[in-house]
Amino acid sequence: DTVLTQSPALAVSPGERVSISCRASEGVNSYMHWYQQKPGQQPKLLIYKASNLASGVPARFSGSGSGTDFTLTIDPVEADDTATYFCQQSWNENTFGAGTKLELK
């Protein structure tokens, strides 16, 4: 299985820029996607295939990377961005990262 590793938590102030990383145990080409999940809600697609913004998602969100290292960037961070962010690869079946909990200071 392709294991995806994310940092467990981050805390930033509103208006700052934050980068959330996801490292794959093997190359996943560009088939890395990012989701936002708020408590009690279903996941919401933010970025697909590494750098493509999903429909209706604010341009404050962006994605980059290829191969094994990927990054989700939020700039600037807003209070509503408090959530857990998951990466997912679909190059080798489907696996998800454990999630990065983003808290605002």
Add this chain to the structure above:
Amino acid sequence: EVQLVESGGGLVQPGRSLKLSCAASGFTFSNYYMAWVRQAPKKGLEWVATISTSGSRTYYPDSVKGRFTISRDNAKSSLYLQMNSLKSEDTATYYCARRTGSYVMDAWGQGASVTVSS
């Protein structure tokens, strides 16, 4: 508006079976692969199954292979997950999701809660 609505969750004893349903609307269901993804309490997401547009091809991770069966009825715009020989570790919220041609799940239901306990 794309809508996915799961149903059929509940409390079930270990070793028993349960069938989840997902009613789709707002898009041409038969044009999309569909998937199930689960999330154990306070845990991350785990892919459970994927089915092709016609239903002729299905895919599972080893954790559920042989116990779970994904199926669909395109005439009813419905997706199903038959879960047999349930274990306590199958306790989770089960999400129905639409899969695009980019191999990403771009729409999710609100989830159905399944608790496996005696």
